[in-house]
Structure formats: structure tokens, C-alpha cells
Amino acid sequence: MSHLFDPLKLGDTAIRNRVWVSPMCTYSAVDGLPSDWHLVHLGQFALGGAGLVMAEATAVAPEGRISAGDAGLWNDEQATAWRRVTDFLREHGATPAVQLAHAGRKASTTAPWEGGATLPESDGGWRTVSSTSNAFGELAAPRALTEDEVAALPQQFADAARRADEAGFEVIELHFAHGYLAHQFYSPLINDRTDRYGGDFDARTRILLEIVDAVRAVWPEGRPLLARLSATDWVEGGWTGDDSVRLSRSLARHGVDLIDASTGGAVPDAQIPVSSGYQTRFARQIKIEAEVPTGAVGLITSPEQAEEVVTSGSADAVLLARELLRDPHWPLHAADRLRSANLWPKQYERARRG
Numbered sequence: 308m309s310h311l312f313d314p315l316k317l318g319d320t321a322i323r324n325r326v327w328v329s330p331m332c333t334y335s336a337v338d339g340l341p342s343d344w345h346l347v348h349l350g351q352f353a354l355g356g357a358g359l360v361m362a363e364a365t366a367v368a369p370e371g372r373i374s375a376g377d378a379g380l381w382n383d384e385q386a387t388a389w390r391r392v393t394d395f396l397r398e399h400g401a402t403p404a405v406q407l408a409h410a411g412r413k414a415s416t417t418a419p420w421e422g423g424a425t426l427p428e429s430d431g432g433w434r435t436v437s438s439t440s441n442a443f444g445e446l447a448a449p450r451a452l453t454e455d456e457v458a459a460l461p462q463q464f465a466d467a468a469r470r471a472d473e474a475g476f477e478v479i480e481l482h483f484a485h486g487y488l489a490h491q492f493y494s495p496l497i498n499d500r501t502d503r504y505g506g507d508f509d510a511r512t513r514i515l516l517e518i519v520d521a522v523r524a525v526w527p528e529g530r531p532l533l534a535r536l537s538a539t540d541w542v543e544g545g546w547t548g549d550d551s552v553r554l555s556r557s558l559a560r561h562g563v564d565l566i567d568a569s570t571g572g573a574v575p576d577a578q579i580p581v582s583s584g585y586q587t588r589f590a591r592q593i594k595i596e597a598e599v600p601t602g603a604v605g606l607i608t609s610p611e612q613a614e615e616v617v618t619s620g621s622a623d624a625v626l627l628a629r630e631l632l633r634d635p636h637w638p639l640h641a642a643d644r645l646r647s648a649n650l651w652p653k654q655y656e657r658a659r660r661g
Contacts, residue, residue, distance in 0.1 A: 309645040311614045312638075315358070315623060317564045317600070319529030320477055322402045322624075324358035324648070325617050326638045329604050329626035330406040330480065330535075332363045332373060334418040339366065339379025340388045349392055352631060353401035356638030356650035358624070360401045362392070364408035364482055367467040370433050371409030371488070374418050375426065380407065381463075386470035393475030399652070404478035406535065407467050407522075409460070411488030412437035412449035438491045438498045438505065444575035454502045457514055460488075461521035468522045472530075479526060480533040481518060481563075486572030489515055490537055493554065494573040496545045512554055516561050523562040533602070534558050535567040538589035541577040548592050555597035565600040566593050567626060584612060591621035602626050610641035 312324040328349075335344045345362070352360045366372040366379040379385050393403035415432040416423050425447040426432030436456070437449035452460075464481065471479055483489040491497045492504060493511045500506070504514055519532070526532060538551040555566045568590040571579050579585075586605035594601040603622035607613050613625045631637055642650050643659070651659045 309614055309642075309647040310618050311610070311625070311645060312642050312647040312650075317478075317531035320402060320531050322358045323400055324356070324638065324650075325624040326357050326613065326641065327359040327602065327624050327626045328352045328357045328361050328631060329628040330361045330363045330482075331628050331632070332377065334374050334376035336376055336378040339369070339372070339377065339381065339385050341378050341385070341392055342388075345378065346392050346395060350395045350399070351635040353396045353399040354652055354655075355631070355636040356642060357401055357631070358638075359404050359478060360396050361404040361406055361478070361480060361626075362389070362476075364406050364410075364487075365467070367407050367409055367463040370414060370436065371411075371463075373410045373414055374416050375431055376418055380405070380467040380470045380474070383470065383473075386474040389474035389476070397475070397477075400650075402478060403476050404480060404533075405471050405474075405476045406480040406482050407464055407471070408482035409463070409488040411435065411491045412439070412443050413446065413486055416446065437488065438500055441497070441499070443486065451500070454504065457504050458517075460514060461517045464518045465521040465525045469525045472525075472527060478531045478533060479522065480535055480567060481522065482535055483515055484535040484537040484567075484569045484572060486537070486574070489518070490573055493550075494537075494540055494546045496540055496542060496573050508550065508553070512557065515554070516557060519558060519561040519563055531564045532562055533565045533567055534563045535569055537570050537572055538568045538586070538593065539570050540573045541571050541579045542574060545573060548589050551589065552593055552596045555593045555599045559597065559599045563599075565602060565623065566590075566597070567602040567604065568593055568622075569604050582606065583608070584616070587616055587621050590616075594620070594622060604628070610644045613641065614645055
């Protein structure tokens with residue numbers, strides 16, 4: 308019997324299965340506003356049978372955008388614009404989720420298809436900020452945030468979380484991974500501060516816990532709160548799986564319901580051993596050692612592989628990205644192949660029957 312398509316309950320929210328859409332940046336918003344593109348792009352995954360559909364990294368402040376085309380939730384107009392997307396996802400059986408993010412020193416870039424380099428201020432870019440004044444690779448050097456500015460970050464996330472509720476999202480994920488701002492604090496490869504937000508493990512992770520506390524204070528009780536971590540920096544002397552276990556325990560105590568275990572992104576020269584399911588072992592380590600539910604992500608491509616991740620106890624859900632871009636109906640076909648639930652929309656049933 309397949310368990311990949313069993314429901315999963317987090318808090319008071321029941322998610323119809325364990326195949327989830329990983330947040331994927333599309334760099335197609337204008338002034339942070341989602342458009343018809345986002346409705347169709349995300350809506351196809353609900354029709355395709357995914358249990359949870361997570362919107363792309365959505366900035367909590369204008370300067371937190373990776374590019375000028377990033378979506379946002381820093382104003383009420385954006386919250387209103389998201390509503391028709393979340394309504395559509397819910398109507399077609401998927402749980403609408405959003406990833407709240409701040410890119411820090413990796414912000415103000417052009418879109419990947421335009422090279423992904425720093426967008427100059429003269430062309431609409433902005434001065435980036437970080438835990439440090441050191442640059443990421445060839446990107447422009449950021450300005451190190453003052454201690455007071457760091458202490459103000461949790462309120463930005465809390466304000467965006469309140470708007471996420473108004474927008475109809477049922478799950479929030481905090482983007483603490485991939486070398487973006489939160490990761491720029493907890494990675495010892497980046498954080499060179501000497502104030503209360505730098506130094507030892509507790510100081511470097513302090514801002515993450517403050518963000519979780521601020522979000523939990525406004526996010527409705529019983530609604531799931533997730534956190535995506537880079538479980539390792541893949542560099543000697545950097546963040547490790549054991550560090551992630553320790554942090555995950557703390558995050559859970561502060562109200563995080565599931566850890567989405569990704570890796571990398573802190574520094575440009577990391578040697579990452581990319582292979583099929585290469586990050587799943589970190590989801591398993593965190594789930595077992597921290598005793599926290601986890602999601603696995605990273606080159607999970609076949610129904611049988613995804614099923615094994617869940618049935619083996621390595622993770623509670625799998626998050627797919629590129630595989631869903633190649634086939635938005637992957638969950639429908641996977642459920643059929645694993646002889647599980649019929650997820651096909653009634654409008655598509657004739658195609659299923661052949």
C-alpha cells in the first residue's frame with residue numbers, strides 16, 4: 308500500500324497527500340504583485356494533484372527581493388492580489404502555502420535569464436544588506452545591518468505573515484536557507500559580527516528564533532509554520548547536519564511544525580555532491596535526531612523514489628520542483644502507478660481512462 312498519498316495533518320491543517328510543490332522563483336511579478344502568470348503557474352499544480360502548493364520566495368520587504376521581479380507581501384495590495392491564487396488552489400484540493408523570504412546580500416540581481424548579476428541602482432537596483440559587509444562571489448558588497456536593524460527584522464516577517472493570513476494562505480514557510488539573509492546569520496562562513504547576533508551558535512541563530520516568535524505571535528494558532536534550512540554548507544568549517552539537528556530542536560520549541568531540509572548556498576565555491584536524492588539523508592537525520600517532522604527535497608524524480616522516502620521514515624513529505632515543471636501532473640501519474648488514490652479532476656477523467 309502506498310503512503311505517499313496518505314493525508315498529513317500539521318496542526319489543525321489536513322494536507323491531502325505528501326507530494327508538495329517546492330517554492331520556485333519565477334521572477335515575473337511587477338512591484339511585488341502576483342499576476343495571471345502566478346495564477347496559472349501555481350494553479351496547474353493543484354489540478355495536477357499536489358497536496359500542498361507553495362508560492363515562490365515572497366519578499367517581506369522591497370530590499371529583500373532577489374530580483375525586481377520577485378513577488379512580495381510587504382503591502383496590503385499584494386495580499387489582495389494573492390487571494391485569487393489561494394482561492395483557486397483551495398477550490399481544487401490543494402493547501403495554499405507561501406515562503407516568506409529576505410535575500411540579504413544575494414538581493415538586487417537581474418533574472419537568471421538575464422545573467423543573474425547585480426542590478427545597478429541606476430537601473431532600478433538597490434543597496435543590499437546582510438550580517439556582514441563581505442560580498443557573495445561577484446555580486447555587489449552589502450552593507451552590514453546595525454544591531455537595531457537586525458532586531459527590527461522579525462517585525463517585517465510578522466507583518467508579512469499577517470498579510471499571508473489575509474491573502475488566504477494556510478501554511479507559511481520561513482526561508483532560512485540557500486545563503487539568503489537568515490542563512491547569512493547562522494553560517495559561520497558568513498557571519499563575522501561581534502554583537503549579540505554574531506559569535507557562537509546561540510548568537511548566530513538568535514535572529515531565527517526571534518523571527519519565529521514574531522510570526523507565531525500573529526499567525527493563527529493551529530496553522531502550520533515550516534522552516535527551510537540549508538542543512539549543510541558543504542564546506543569544512545561551515546554549518547553541518549549536527550548543527551541543523553540542534554537548531555531544529557530549538558525551532559520546534561518555538562513553534563515550527565516541520566523542517567524543509569535543503570542544503571548549500573552560503574558560499575559560491577562549495578563542492579556539492581549532486582546526485583539522486585542527495586539531500587534526503589539530512590531530512591532523515593533531522594527527523595530522527597531532532598524528533599521533528601521533515602520534508603525532503605532535491606532530485607527526487609520517480610514515484611517509487613518518493614514513496615521510499617516516506618515509507619522508510621526519512622521524511623514526512625517530498626517537495627518537488629523541476630520534476631513538476633517538466634510534468635505538472637506528476638502526482639496524478641504517480642498515484643496511478645502506485646495504485647493509490649484517484650486524484651484526477653473530473654474534467655480530465657476521460658484522459659485517465661484512455
